[in-house]
Amino acid sequence: MDKSILEDYIDACEFIKETEAEIKRLKKKRRKVIDKVRGSNPDFPYEPRSFSIAGTTETYAEKELIQSEEHILEVQKRRAEELKIGVEEWMENIPFRMKRIIKYKFFHRLSWEETATLMGRKCTAASVKMEFQRFMKEI
CATH class of the missing domain: 1.10.10 (Arc Repressor Mutant, subunit A)
Incomplete structure (x- = not known):
């Protein structure tokens, strides 16, 4: 353990917080759309019914981009958490x-x-x- 790792510990803790906020922001980007439509019952008696439809407005390309961004952030967050845990384990023994x-x-x-x-x-x-x-x- 050296001095630079102790300084990196602070940055790793802040990076974890920032990454979690960024992941939340990306998840909010996925906008859900909910609507109701009217139709009829497919079986007898053919009475009118209301159906709820839900989905997202993003395209396939946007979805892939958001998922790859989230994956990269998760990997970076995991590395920062490993550093944080390593420093905390070392701190227990001093x-x-x-x-x-x-x-x-x-x-x-x-x-x-x-x-x-x-x-x-x-x-x-x-x-x-x-x-x-x-x-x-x-x-």
Whole structure:
């Protein structure tokens, strides 16, 4: 695990949200049309009946295009979710102090000074940064 993957984690989380919104937008593009028509019963007594008809307004080419777009988005979303799960599994195996440092610095995008303030116990920006760098070298 390296620093760039931690930064990619944030982007992966945002990408998942954006992709889900894009997929919803594509699904809304499929407009359904519902109408009623009148006809007669095919069997005796030939009384009038009302039938509901439903369908979509898209053409076959549009449908193929939308499905391929959805498939591409699903694949990208799956890759982002795999990265997210990998980082979360790695985070389970590290000390709590380092989890807090990573959470503040990378997930909340705080500066080293702000991270040190939140860590408490007379931490300085340099000490927290050095602790993080040593931890990453050990991995």
